[in-house]
Amino acid sequence: MRxxxxxxxxxLLALCSMVVASRVRxxxxxxxxxxxxxxxxxxxxxxxxxxxxxxxxxxxxxxSGKVTRSIATPAKPTxxxxxxxxxxxxxxxxxAESTILVIDAASxxxxxxxxxxxxxxxxxxxxxxxxxxxxxxxxxxxxVIDLKTNKEVTRVPAIREPLAAAxxxxxxSLLVVxxxxxxxxxxxxxxxxxxxxxxxxxxxxxxxxxxxxxGLRGICTSPDGKYAYVTHILARYELPTKQVEYGWMNxxxxxxxxxxxxxxxxxxxxxxxYLGAANPWAVACTTNGKWICVTHAGTNELSVIDATALxxxxxxxxxNPEPYQVGExxxxxxxxxxxxxxxxxxxxxxxxxxxxxxxxxxSAAGVSNxxxxxxxxxxxxxxxxKGPRGIxxxxxxxxxxxxxxDTLGVVELESKSPSRVSGLALGPKPQLTNQRRGxxxxxxxxxxxxxxxxxxxxxxxxxxxxxxxxxxxxxIGNLKNxxxxxxxxxxxxxxxxxxxESAEMAVRTxxxxxxxxxxxxxxxxxxxxxxxxxxxxxxxxLVNGQLSPVAKRGKKLFFSEKVGCSKCHAGPLYxxxxxxxxxxxxxxxxxxxxxxxxxxxxxxTAPYFHDGRYTTVKELIxxxxxxxxxxxxxxxxxxxxxxxxxxxxx
Numbered sequence: 001m002r003x004x005x006x007x008x009x010x011x012l013l014a015l016c017s018m019v020v021a022s023r024v025r026x027x028x029x030x031x032x033x034x035x036x037x038x039x040x041x042x043x044x045x046x047x048x049x050x051x052x053x054x055x056x057x058x059x060x061x062x063x064s065g066k067v068t069r070s071i072a073t074p075a076k077p078t079x080x081x082x083x084x085x086x087x088x089x090x091x092x093x094x095x096a097e098s099t100i101l102v103i104d105a106a107s108x109x110x111x112x113x114x115x116x117x118x119x120x121x122x123x124x125x126x127x128x129x130x131x132x133x134x135x136x137x138x139x140x141x142x143x144v145i146d147l148k149t150n151k152e153v154t155r156v157p158a159i160r161e162p163l164a165a166a167x168x169x170x171x172x173s174l175l176v177v178x179x180x181x182x183x184x185x186x187x188x189x190x191x192x193x194x195x196x197x198x199x200x201x202x203x204x205x206x207x208x209x210x211x212x213x214x215g216l217r218g219i220c221t222s223p224d225g226k227y228a229y230v231t232h233i234l235a236r237y238e239l240p241t242k243q244v245e246y247g248w249m250n251x252x253x254x255x256x257x258x259x260x261x262x263x264x265x266x267x268x269x270x271x272x273x274y275l276g277a278a279n280p281w282a283v284a285c286t287t288n289g290k291w292i293c294v295t296h297a298g299t300n301e302l303s304v305i306d307a308t309a310l311x312x313x314x315x316x317x318x319x320n321p322e323p324y325q326v327g328e329x330x331x332x333x334x335x336x337x338x339x340x341x342x343x344x345x346x347x348x349x350x351x352x353x354x355x356x357x358x359x360x361x362x363s364a365a366g367v368s369n370x371x372x373x374x375x376x377x378x379x380x381x382x383x384x385x386k387g388p389r390g391i392x393x394x395x396x397x398x399x400x401x402x403x404x405x406d407t408l409g410v411v412e413l414e415s416k417s418p419s420r421v422s423g424l425a426l427g428p429k430p431q432l433t434n435q436r437r438g439x440x441x442x443x444x445x446x447x448x449x450x451x452x453x454x455x456x457x458x459x460x461x462x463x464x465x466x467x468x469x470x471x472x473x474x475x476i477g478n479l480k481n482x483x484x485x486x487x488x489x490x491x492x493x494x495x496x497x498x499x500x501e502s503a504e505m506a507v508r509t510x511x512x513x514x515x516x517x518x519x520x521x522x523x524x525x526x527x528x529x530x531x532x533x534x535x536x537x538x539x540x541x542l543v544n545g546q547l548s549p550v551a552k553r554g555k556k557l558f559f560s561e562k563v564g565c566s567k568c569h570a571g572p573l574y575x576x577x578x579x580x581x582x583x584x585x586x587x588x589x590x591x592x593x594x595x596x597x598x599x600x601x602x603x604x605t606a607p608y609f610h611d612g613r614y615t616t617v618k619e620l621i622x623x624x625x626x627x628x629x630x631x632x633x634x635x636x637x638x639x640x641x642x643x644x645x646x647x648x649x650x
Contacts, residue, residue, distance in 0.1 A: 033054045034052040035049050045063065050077035071108055080092070088104065089104075090132055097116075114152065120143070128171055130148065133174055140162065160466075163217060175196050180214055222289055233253070253270060276298075279457060281388065293305075302388065313377070349586070384422070386405045550646075551645040554641075586613075
């Protein structure tokens with residue numbers, strides 16, 4: 001009888017599995033956990049994991065590997081951290097008006113909810129437990145919260161999309177990574193920066209990373225507080241995208257900052273000569289300072305770097321390398337090629353003095369063209385799950401949140417054997433819908449030849465990287481700004497110069513000519529499905545989800561016959577999907593007319609125009625022909641501000 005019940009049970013289980021599978025195939029939404037960040041309890045016995053998709057915080061017993069408690073969050077959790085005494089857990093729940101949950105780490109009871117800015121993330125508590133700092137990504141600032149009263153006392157400006165932060169052990173400095181560059185893109189030096197906040201005065205300084213630094217994701221400090229480590233992409237955006245080998249388009253990097261001197265010590269590549277290590281995400285140090293651990297979201301790996309050896313080698317680098325040489329890195333023929341294109345573009349603009357020096361991809365600040373720099377200093381460990389993101393280190397073990405597989409990767413850091421890598425299922429194995437699979441492929445650099453980059457390398461979260469690129473689909477030498485993929489399938493053509501008549505075509509040619517791969521049609525189709533599912537993020541310029549009084553005045557101007565913005569930016573998506581000559585042709589361009597972009601989420605897509613020449617919408621309106629000068633209308637300062645407010649509210 002017992003065997004009969006077992007047989008019936010297996011049959012029912014199989015039937016349920018078939019029902020679930022059929023629903024997934026039919027396109028119904030599957031449920032995912034989406035582990036994205038984690039923190040370890042003070043005694044090292046518990047992990048707290050943020051489930052972005054499930055909108056939960058899970059308590060995982062490390063010894064048993066079981067989820068012992070789940071706590072619902074009011075919005076998508078983006079980050080979490082513990083108080084120094086280990087008693088309180090602080091969770092950022094991201095929305096247009098974000099919430100910080102204060103949870104008792106032992107009981108799971110929610111003790112407080114603190115309101116903060118747009119898309120809160122990267123929470124950090126000072127070592128004395130008195131202050132909580134939270135990055136407000138789309139408000140471009142950092143909240144300072146008094147933990148005695150659980151009240152926000154002030155905000156400190158950042159630069160552009162602050163994502164993560166780390167505080168020095170002495171509590172004197174907070175280092176904040178800005179995800180994207182804020183520069184105009186049509187120059188030879190475009191880079192994101194790290195903001196350093198003096199926690200006593202809230203005064204800020206910035207550390208500029210090497211040109212091409214974009215997609216900053218993670219930051220941590222060394223246990224002694226002397227150094228901070230930052231993960232990012234290092235784009236070779238000025239070179240024609242004719243190949244991907246040797247990091248020709250994108251390399252993947254770790255920058256080292258001297259915290260006391262507030263300067264960049266060096267930038268090293270995480271790639272190898274013939275194998276990229278795409279999309280570095282989180283970074284953490286072991287408590288003894290021996291290892292630096294970096295997750296690679298694009299290649300599903302963990303880098304484990306000898307911290308002492310890395311610092312010794314960087315500190316031994318010459319301060320003033322000779323021309324054509326960076327430390328011991330020999331001259332690279334890319335230098336000559338890029339120098340040629342720089343001089344050509346400068347000559348066409350009539351400004352040969354802007355041609356700059358030979359492109360060395362490195363300087364006294366680092367060795368950012370040396371793919372052998374980490375040889376013997378780093379182990380690349382293949383993880384079992386997909387989409388590694390957040391990381392926590394307990395003793396000699398690293399625990400990694402594997403976003404797409406709903407698993408927890410576990411790596412024994414003192415072992416060089418791959419067999420010491422294991423995975424822990426945090427829930428049922430996810431059944432991937434086409435949309436979810438498309439999202440995974442969009443972020444997967446294993447599709448790319450030699451794994452140098454993924455679609456998300458230039459389109460983080462399918463948006464922009466703030467850079468111009470010399471794509472060869474419309475000739476060489478005429479760089480174009482990266483476009484957001486939001487609404488791309490609804491607003492053809494897909495490229496500024498109209499060379500791709502649809503987003504579907506752009507996806508397939510991008511896979512072929514940017515990733516240098518030829519995947520099956522079903523892969524491209526699932527990427528289409530993912531991109532079509534993207535929803536606009538509410539603008540930070542809205543007030544309670546509505547236009548402000550200033551924006552309402554701007555709306556009247558926008559749609560007025562006199563100003564005429566809506567003649568081209570028409571319809572619900574604010575584009576007529578036509579090519580227009582608005583006087584934006586530069587000496588390097590081969591055509592005069594360009595695609596009218598949608599204004600949805602325009603607040604997020606700077607810099608502006610096809611070549612990224614304007615850093616703000618206000619600058620565009622004042623200086624460009626498609627601003628007030630197009631219709632020979634003189635607008636007052638207030639009217640310009642009103643118009644800007646409306647445009648940025650979309």
